[in-house]
Amino acid sequence: MKISEVMTRDVQTILPEQSIQEAASLMQRIDCGALLVHEGDRLVGMLTDRDIAIRAVAQGLSPDTPVRQVMSSGIRYCFEDEDVQHVAQNMADIQVRRLPVLNREKRLIGVVSLGNIASIHSQRASDTVLRGVAKAH
Template sequence: MKISECMTQDVRLVSPDDTIERAAQIMGSVDTGVLPVSDGDRLVGMITDRDIAIRGVAEGCGPSARVGDIMSREVKYCFDDAEADEVLVNMAEIQVRRMPVVDHDKRLVGIVSLADLDREEPARSGHALRHITEPGGTHNQSR
């Protein structure tokens, strides 16, 4: 199955100049923990609820801080014609739960989450989740 068949197409966006308060409000209204950040029609980053908490609030940023100051600039994405099982493997390897979906002009066309893929590929998504949640990396508390 192609990612375009299971991705969420109606994706809310923020700009680098939006405030983290606005980003958090949008996250709350659509019940998500991540938003793509766009500058015009270009995908320039991602902001997560974790970014807001760790890079924002914990570092002393107030609600008027800009999204562009705390967003993740390195965006991992997949193409809309990619096979779902390949994307699951990639998500497991890079340990992400959500991934923007772009067309071959690199324009955002959707976002795919483990939950989206689980509805279509339940056995494979469980395998991916085990790898995504493996302890390690810079945020490991077991050190």
């Protein structure tokens, strides 16, 4: 089974120039803990609620601080045509709960999460990812 068959396609993104307050408000509105950051049609980073807490609030930064200043760059990703088990193993190895999904032109088309992988009822893929995430905590 390919990642494109299990990923979430409707992905909310934010621009690097937007404020962390705007990002936090969007996270609250859509009930998520991470946003992908894009410039034009390219993925340039990811911002998590933890990034806001640790890199902004704990450092005393203003709510007007641009997302670019606290986001994580160098984002790991997978391709839409990759096998679910392969991606699950990769997620376990790098100990992440979600990965952006790109097409072969490296354009963002979705995101795959632990929940997406668990939803396919592949015990092998689910166990692989969960073991990797458990190592991280």
